[in-house]
Amino acid sequence: MAYDGKDKVLEEVTGKSYEFGFTTEIESDKAPAGLTEDIIRLISSKKEEPDWLLKWRLEAFAVWQTMEEPDWPHLNYVKPDYQAISYYAAPKQKKQLNSLEDVDPEMRRTMEKLGISMEEQKRLSGVAVDFVMDSVSVATSFKEKLGELGIIFCSMSEAVKEHPALVRKYLGSVVPTRDNFFSALNSAVFTDGSFCYIPKGVRCPMELSTYFRINESGTGQFERTLVVADESSYVSYLEGCTAPQRDENQLHAAVVELVALDEAEIKYSTVQNWYPGDANGKGGVYNFVTKRGICHRRSKISWTQVETGSAVTWKYPSCILKGDHSVGEFYSVAVTNNAQQADTGTKMIHLGKNTHSTIISKGISAGNSHNSYRGLVQIMPSAANARNFSQCDSLLMTDTSGAHTFPYIEVKNPTAQVEHEATTSKIGEDQIFYCLQRGIDAEQAISLIVNGYAKDVLNQLPMEFAVEAQKLLSISLEGSVG
Amino acid sequence: MLKINELQASIDESKILKGLNLTINPGEVHAIMGPNGSGKSTLASVLAGREDYGIDGGTVDFNGTDLLDMDATERARAGLFLAFQYPVEIPGVSNINFMRAAVNGKREHEGLDPIKGKDFLQMVKEKAKLVELDGRLRNRSVNEGFSGGEKKRNEIFQMAMLEPKLAILDETDSGLDIDALRVVSEGVNAMRSPDRSFLVITHYQRLLDYIVPDFVHVLVDGRIVRSGGKELALELEERGYDWIKQETVA
Numbered sequence: 001m002a003y004d005g006k007d008k009v010l011e012e013v014t015g016k017s018y019e020f021g022f023t024t025e026i027e028s029d030k031a032p033a034g035l036t037e038d039i040i041r042l043i044s045s046k047k048e049e050p051d052w053l054l055k056w057r058l059e060a061f062a063v064w065q066t067m068e069e070p071d072w073p074h075l076n077y078v079k080p081d082y083q084a085i086s087y088y089a090a091p092k093q094k095k096q097l098n099s100l101e102d103v104d105p106e107m108r109r110t111m112e113k114l115g116i117s118m119e120e121q122k123r124l125s126g127v128a129v130d131f132v133m134d135s136v137s138v139a140t141s142f143k144e145k146l147g148e149l150g151i152i153f154c155s156m157s158e159a160v161k162e163h164p165a166l167v168r169k170y171l172g173s174v175v176p177t178r179d180n181f182f183s184a185l186n187s188a189v190f191t192d193g194s195f196c197y198i199p200k201g202v203r204c205p206m207e208l209s210t211y212f213r214i215n216e217s218g219t220g221q222f223e224r225t226l227v228v229a230d231e232s233s234y235v236s237y238l239e240g241c242t243a244p245q246r247d248e249n250q251l252h253a254a255v256v257e258l259v260a261l262d263e264a265e266i267k268y269s270t271v272q273n274w275y276p277g278d279a280n281g282k283g284g285v286y287n288f289v290t291k292r293g294i295c296h297r298r299s300k301i302s303w304t305q306v307e308t309g310s311a312v313t314w315k316y317p318s319c320i321l322k323g324d325h326s327v328g329e330f331y332s333v334a335v336t337n338n339a340q341q342a343d344t345g346t347k348m349i350h351l352g353k354n355t356h357s358t359i360i361s362k363g364i365s366a367g368n369s370h371n372s373y374r375g376l377v378q379i380m381p382s383a384a385n386a387r388n389f390s391q392c393d394s395l396l397m398t399d400t401s402g403a404h405t406f407p408y409i410e411v412k413n414p415t416a417q418v419e420h421e422a423t424t425s426k427i428g429e430d431q432i433f434y435c436l437q438r439g440i441d442a443e444q445a446i447s448l449i450v451n452g453y454a455k456d457v458l459n460q461l462p463m464e465f466a467v468e469a470q471k472l473l474s475i476s477l478e479g480s481v482g
Numbered sequence: 483m484l485k486i487n488e489l490q491a492s493i494d495e496s497k498i499l500k501g502l503n504l505t506i507n508p509g510e511v512h513a514i515m516g517p518n519g520s521g522k523s524t525l526a527s528v529l530a531g532r533e534d535y536g537i538d539g540g541t542v543d544f545n546g547t548d549l550l551d552m553d554a555t556e557r558a559r560a561g562l563f564l565a566f567q568y569p570v571e572i573p574g575v576s577n578i579n580f581m582r583a584a585v586n587g588k589r590e591h592e593g594l595d596p597i598k599g600k601d602f603l604q605m606v607k608e609k610a611k612l613v614e615l616d617g618r619l620r621n622r623s624v625n626e627g628f629s630g631g632e633k634k635r636n637e638i639f640q641m642a643m644l645e646p647k648l649a650i651l652d653e654t655d656s657g658l659d660i661d662a663l664r665v666v667s668e669g670v671n672a673m674r675s676p677d678r679s680f681l682v683i684t685h686y687q688r689l690l691d692y693i694v695p696d697f698v699h700v701l702v703d704g705r706i707v708r709s710g711g712k713e714l715a716l717e718l719e720e721r722g723y724d725w726i727k728q729e730t731v732a
Contacts, residue, residue: 430570437530437566438580438640439558439587448583452574452623 031088037061040188043088047157047191050164060177060187067181070314073343074372074404077312080251080286087189087222146204152197153208156224159195166197170228174257174294174320182253182288182314186222190255193223198233198264207462209238225256229264229299236267238465250275250285252310258293258301262323265300266293269461270317271469274309276476279367281339284311291315297323297352304460306469307334307344308476316374318347321355321383328357331457333469335476336369336401345375345406350383350416359390362454365401366477372404379416387417394424395453397446397477447474483508483679484529484549484648489540490704491528498524500704501540506648509676513690514683515715516701517723522683523567525701526652529681530564531557545647558584559591561647565637565654572624577636578606580624581643588644609642613669631662638669649673650681655689667692687719700726 031042040061044054069079146153152163159167177187198204229235239256252274260266268291277284287310293301303317319328330346348357357377365371377388394403405422427449435445451458451470458466484506491499498521506512516522528535529542531554542549549557572580585605586596597605610620613635625633634654641649651670655663670680670693682693690698690712698714699706700723708714708726718726 428570431572433532433554434566434570434572435580435583436554437558437564438584439555439591439644440580440583441555441587444583444587448575448580449572452572455574 031086033086034083035061035085035087035189039087043189043191046088047160049160052168053160056172056177057188060184061189063178064181064184064188067178067184069181073314073374074370074406075312075314075341075343077286077341082185085251088191146206149202149205150199151202151204152195154195156190156193156195156226159226163195163197166228167195167226170226170257170259171224172257174259174292175255175290180290183255183290186224186253186255186290190222190224193225193254194227195225196227196235196237198229198235200230201232202230203233204235207236207238209240221250221252221254223254225254226259227257227266227268228259229261229266231261232263233261234265236462237269238462239268239270240273240465240468251288252285253288254290256289256291256317258291260293260295260299260301260326262297263299264296265302267302268293268304268317269465270303270305270307271461271465271472272305272307272309272313273472275311276309276338276340277311279338281311284340285309286311287313287315289313289315291317292320292347293318293328294320295323295326295328295352295355298325299323300327300329302327302329302331302460303346304331304457305333305344306454306457306461306465306472307332307342308472310342311340313340313342313344315344316346318349319357320349320351321357321386322351323355324352325354326352327355329460330357330359330361330375331460332361333364333454333457333473334362334371334373335364335473336366336371337476338367338369340367340369342370343372343374345373347376348378348388350377350379350386350388352382353384353386355383355386357386357388359388359392360456361390361392362457363392363394363403364397364450364453364473364477365394365403366397368398368400370402370404372406374406374408376408376410377418377420378408379411379413379418381412383413383416385415385417386413388419390418390420392420392422393453394422395450396424396426443474446477450474450477483510483545484681485541485543487541487543489525489528489542490538491524492536492538493524493534497538498535498704499528502701502705504699504706506679506681508647508679509674510697511674511680511682511693511695513693513695513698513712513715514681514701514706515685515687515698515718517727518685520701521704522685522701523652526564526567526650526681526683529557529650530554530562555587556591558644559588563641563644563646563649565634565641565649565651567653567656569625569628569633569637571626571628573626575624577620577622577624581606581640584640585643605643610639612642612672613638614665615639630657631659631665634658634662634666635669638666642669642673645673645678647677648679648681650683651693652683653685654682655684655686663689663692687715690715702727 031039037058040057044057175183177184196208227237258266258268274285274287295301301319307313317330321328328348334342334344336342346359359375361373363371363373373392379386392405396403403424407420409418411418431449432445450473458469461469486502486504489499489502514522537550582602589597606620615635619632625636654666682695695712698710698712700708
């Protein structure tokens, strides 16, 4: 039975404007629309890149031109016109930044609106932020402090200049350019992103954090992130995303590569809150992201994501468990509301002996949205005694939303142990009524129940992010029970 | 406290309450007994504000306000508490956080600031003693993995935390063994006071040995057909409901 009274609330709340929908007026240096070899040469020269990188980009572009945008996801959207997008937009701001005071005041206001003012971040004990607005990394804090430990944390452009050997060695080593349509596109046109290297035996003393934001109208954002954890090192990396409100769909095709060398551990957490479009599905970000990590011997990669934004999400953070005794984890909460669509999950590729993987996926569908979990667990012949545990739960908030699960399991070694559990449930009216009867209002009741449902994933997030993620979940689902 | 006048309610087109009258004064304990399907649990749900039920007529006055005009949250905040027959589980939400949200909801209604952490924990400690609810149960998810008896004890714990004006106990005795029944009843009795009223819905007289009512009403086919003192419950225990049904028809 429907809660009639709450439909009204639903209308009111979904009518609420996207909180982060503001545009920063900064002079922008923007390339003409369209993608050609010349544009790629322009990007490369603007960024003063070495020849090998230009060559790499051009090869990727050549491959991309032979590829087709994938049709297999459970998504229904108008494919972007890749020739109508501008592939480079850098805020005009030439001089090197040495301190926060040098940052353009307008840009600083943007950061403040995002609630991540650098001042605040500075005060927050131990969060270094690499803030990427459109394509160029604006300011990186804590660099000196990290430098003392030999940790490199900088924009990708800077890494190309300052640490070319490392970049050249690892760029494209986990996600090859020809991996898929979007990774090829990204390799051809990526403009910036973050680079992180943790030296042997170093435990990074603070959470490293990047905030991405699409600002310029009609631009796609193609950032490239590369995290290399050398032997026996540890790093926890946070990524947060927002985009200003725009009518036309914006494209975001990022590539994230993680390399965990022997006995290293990388924890990568994402809170994604790109503009989801309006209640009727107009506008919003297309989020086509390739994230993958490779685990060497006894190393561990843990992906945690809270996905509440974007009109269309296509994203499968994955682990290649190459080394013996390596561990891959994927914890995900994906919320879709109104007309949002998400097709997300993970791939765990077991190559090494005694490799373990865990997948916990919690989908929440509200409004008329569709939310799909798509996962592959692949145990290769070499992966003796591999183990996987997968749990995929779906929670439906309305009768008009959809939850779909596409688990693929391929086992080629008889010693493997693979477990898969899946549930689909509708949010309990009895649970809501129980809360109401205790004097808890409907919004808070839903927030409590949903946060409880997602607790196993939220618990994986670092403190700073967990609080934000809980708030986001509540905001995304306000009044969404029907 | 509560004045129900000619209340009629239905679910899915079928009439359940057919003109029910009941007045409860402050400090009184009323028991409602009746055969299965007579409308006992419907009465509890309708009073608590469950939207599945349609109100077809009648009025309910709760301390001078129109109860039927308030939503479930408002009724709870105004001091109406329902101890559920089947308390639901809420996975991942700790009992403590749940109660804190509830207590703060009530405080907001009263124009008070949210309760301080220290005061809250002190309150939890005190109230948990009433029903011997140990720390383990306080910190677990709401009712998740609780035994039948633990769930009912948790209901009474919540009641003690919220200090309602009117508490409705919906077949709180169902599924309880004799020890749990004693603990739960003692918790309820400890909360009896001149300004708090109880409406105890039960199928069996047994509970009323522990929670002794001031009045007993018999509900048959959506109406109260007989009222009396606590001795009426004993009579029902002895003779069953059939004689009342027959007398009513006649």
